[in-house]
Each structure stands twice: as C-alpha cells, then as structure tokens.
Amino acid sequence: KLEAKADSRTSLTVLAQQFETDKWGVHRYTPHYEHQFARFADQPVNLLEIGIGGYEHSGEGGGSLLMWKSHFPKGNIFGLDIHDKSFMDQERVKTFTGDQSDEAMLRKIAAEAGLLHIVIDDGSHRPADVIKTFSVLFPLLALDGIYVIEDTQTSYWPSWGGAHNTKARWTTMAFVKRLIDGLNYEEFVGDSYTPSYTDLNVAQVTCYHNLVFIQKGENKEGVSPSK
Secondary structure, rough: OOOOOOOOOOOOHHHHOOOOOEEEOEEOOOOHHHHHHHHHOOOOOOOEEOOOOOOOOOOOOOOHHHHHHHHOOOEEEEEEOOOOOHHHEEEEEEOOOOOOOOHHHHHHHHHHHOOOEEEEOOOOOOOOHHHHOOOOHHHEEEEEEEEEEEOHHHHHHHHOOOOOOOOOOOOHHHHHHHHHHHHHHHHOOOOOOOOHHHHEEEEEEEEEEOEEEEEOOOOOOOOOOOO
16 A cells, blocks of 8 residues: 655646646646645555546647656656657656447556556546446546546536437436435445445545546445444
8 A cells, every 4th residue: 555745746736737637727627636645655565547648649648747747756657659659758757549338458557567556547538438448447546536527517518429418317416316315325225225336336526617536445334333
C-alpha cells in the first residue's frame, strides 16, 4: 500500500498550462485532481489515462501525460488512444493504440503496467464505453486506488449516447448513481440481495462538475442496528 507524503511540487494548474492540456482552461479539473491525488505524492504510482488527445492528427496530443509525468516524478505513466500516439513514448511514459471497449487490450495494458493505482477515463465519453471500461479495469485497480471519469456531461447528450431524461439507466451518471446506492447496500431491506463487486469494493464516490472520482476500498461496516 502506498504511503502519503506532503506535496510541495508545482501545482497541477500551472503544469496543465505549461503542457497545454484542457484539464485547466476548457475545464476546471486540476484543483480537484490535486486534492484527490495528494496522498500519492512522491509515490511510484502506475497511472493509466485513456484518451491522449490530438485526435487523428499525427504528433499532436499527450499534454496530460507529460503533466502527470511531472506531477508524479516517481510514477510510470501509461496512455491508451484509438489513434497511434507512440511519438509520446519516452522514459516513464508508454502509449498503447486500441479501443477502450476492447477487453483484451485493457487487460494487456494492465498486465504490462503492473498494479494500477490511478485510472483516468478521458476517452470516447460515450456511456457504453465508459461503463465497459470501468467493468474491466476497476477490479484490476489497487485496493486503495482511484478511478476517475471525466466529461460526464455526455450523460445528458443523446448524440453521445446519453439521454435528456435524467432517469435513463444507461448513462454514465446513472451508473455513478448506482455506485452511490451501493455504498449503502448493507442497509437494503430484505435478505435476498447479493452485493456486487462494486458494492463491496467502492469506498467513496466524489462528484464535481463533469468529473467523478471513485475511491476503491473495502466497503463493509455492518448493518445499522435499527434495520
């Protein structure tokens, strides 16, 4: 288990500006990342980011991979993109080319990377892909790891596979809401419910604007005395 240390390095917001990643500017993600990742400071983390940026343009994208490399000086940074971004490969940065919904590819990356401590899904943003990727990678995440889903606004956009109806069950945010219910599975009334893997292994869900952090950990405290 990784030990936390105080973080005195350059802020993520400054690094995001330096490496021209939209995690600050287009979005306002970096302060949340800084807070959520503080306990991993100066640790040899294995971080996988899905979606490298630059789309199909050769030689473009990768700013966030460089940001993470700088932020985690002892970390190993891995990236997956549907387009070839191998120009980014360097010391402590390795890229893979493939579809984030390809289970075999995801398992290959996890096997090569070793135990993953952080996974960031900044890929297609289509709910079906987001949920499939989570279903494969979350069980492979370290017990104290963090899984991040970016740009959840697509949950509400039909053109991206989402829905205007906030009660639709197939969207990314509907899935996140079920994870939140699962935090309290021990309080469900009735004896027929069998807790899922996520019920048992999601310890915390933190939602910001278009950004979700899912903390992995044992979720077993015992039922309420008044149940």
